[in-house]
Amino acid sequence: MMMPGKLQGSAAGNRTSYSWLTAALIRAAVVILCVMTAVFFLIRIVPGDPAKMILGEYSTPEAIAAMHHTLGLDLPLWEQFIRFVKLLFTSGDTGNSIVSGTSTRVLIAERAPVTMLLIGMACVIAIVIALLLATVAATNKDKLADHLIRIFPAITLGMPIFWVGILFIMLLSVRLRWFPVGGVGEGWSGMLYSLTLPAVTVAFSQIPTLVRSLRAQMLEVLESDFVVTLRAARIPGRVILFKHVLRNSALPTLMLLGVNISYLIGGTLVVEQVFGIKGIGSLLFTSISNRDFPVIQGIALYCAVSVVIISLLVEILAKWLDPRTKGTR
Incomplete structure (x- = not known):
């Protein structure tokens, strides 16, 4: 027959294991969220306009503005980020390729x-x-x-x-x-x-x-x-x-x-x-x-x-x- 002390020790060990696993999962989730945020903002810091690269060097300002609207680049940065996170969690996607139009x-x-x-x-x-x-x-x-x-x-x-x-x-x-x-x-x-x-x-x-x-x-x-x-x-x-x-x-x-x-x-x-x-x-x-x-x-x-x-x-x-x-x- 198992002693009460051993039962309490086993229960305490299980609680410790579960708490460690929970903490590890929380750390992993926080790291993933930080990576999501960093990837979104760092890409947009890099010099260069995607619309110009798609339309070419001699594209008109009107065409560039229309392409910005199509890509959602004319929206405020925080709104772009919300759309990015929503799309990622709903479909596991980051949008369509600018070049081919195929889902990422x-x-x-x-x-x-x-x-x-x-x-x-x-x-x-x-x-x-x-x-x-x-x-x-x-x-x-x-x-x-x-x-x-x-x-x-x-x-x-x-x-x-x-x-x-x-x-x-x-x-x-x-x-x-x-x-x-x-x-x-x-x-x-x-x-x-x-x-x-x-x-x-x-x-x-x-x-x-x-x-x-x-x-x-x-x-x-x-x-x-x-x-x-x-x-x-x-x-x-x-x-x-x-x-x-x-x-x-x-x-x-x-x-x-x-x-x-x-x-x-x-x-x-x-x-x-x-x-x-x-x-x-x-x-x-x-x-x-x-x-x-x-x-x-x-x-x-x-x-x-x-x-x-x-x-x-x-x-x-x-x-x-x-x-x-x-x-x-």
């Missing part, structure tokens, strides 16, 4: 699958390579392999991702012909094959920080008392490494990956342009050059919301996996 939601939905697949592949590649390199480095502390792996992050962190992509294209696509130069293949196999090199390029920017974090955590766990006890009990080294060391070292690296997800998404958009992939990145750069601010707003908002949601899920997952965090927030 439709344009983004057409390009999103390729971008999401590229991000997913980059995450898997980054995690697998980081696990391998960090494990080799931690199990060979202060040896040649450890020194070489520790030099790797110091060199690669300063490389711009677009430059890395160009190098990969020149070496692996043009010279060795292992991968296509750009574009997206047909079918699942063709798509995965053509996105492999761009995914490796995106992962290249995340691997150094993940390797350094995971290596440091693994060394700390390897030197802990419970690992010494397991070794004294003659538990096989592989069991200790994969069942205990990696499990206890993965949470901080998982949190780091959640924090860096915004850099991962931003790097993906740049890499799409380098490899000529028709994803959200190419749509964003085209919209910027055309000053198609409804599409720019939509992409910025969807990317920001994705970052907030993924970060929130990673935080919840880390709290659920690590019993030490229960009741601390």
Whole structure:
């Protein structure tokens, strides 16, 4: 029979967990609202008149005024903002494209699958390579392999991702012909094959920080008392490494990956342009050059919301996996 004290402790722990989750959801909602406001006003601060860009340099003042009325740009700024928020919450849209007249939601939905697949592949590649390199480095502390792996992050962190992509294209696509130069293949196999090199390029920017974090955590766990006890009990080294060391070292690296997800998404958009992939990145750069601010707003908002949601899920997952965090927030 459970004691009253234990029941009270369990109820208090549940209340603490619920209050932490509520606070996390409120923080995420506030961040999304701030992003919405910032995206709306920052786009309008940028110099240039969308009406002139649509009608051309030699358009008449009357035509420009008519286009302003069509786009709603003749309204007060606060009224434009209210219409923007209302449209966003009622239809999940930021308006029609100034260039094509197509709904922003439709344009983004057409390009999103390729971008999401590229991000997913980059995450898997980054995690697998980081696990391998960090494990080799931690199990060979202060040896040649450890020194070489520790030099790797110091060199690669300063490389711009677009430059890395160009190098990969020149070496692996043009010279060795292992991968296509750009574009997206047909079918699942063709798509995965053509996105492999761009995914490796995106992962290249995340691997150094993940390797350094995971290596440091693994060394700390390897030197802990419970690992010494397991070794004294003659538990096989592989069991200790994969069942205990990696499990206890993965949470901080998982949190780091959640924090860096915004850099991962931003790097993906740049890499799409380098490899000529028709994803959200190419749509964003085209919209910027055309000053198609409804599409720019939509992409910025969807990317920001994705970052907030993924970060929130990673935080919840880390709290659920690590019993030490229960009741601390």
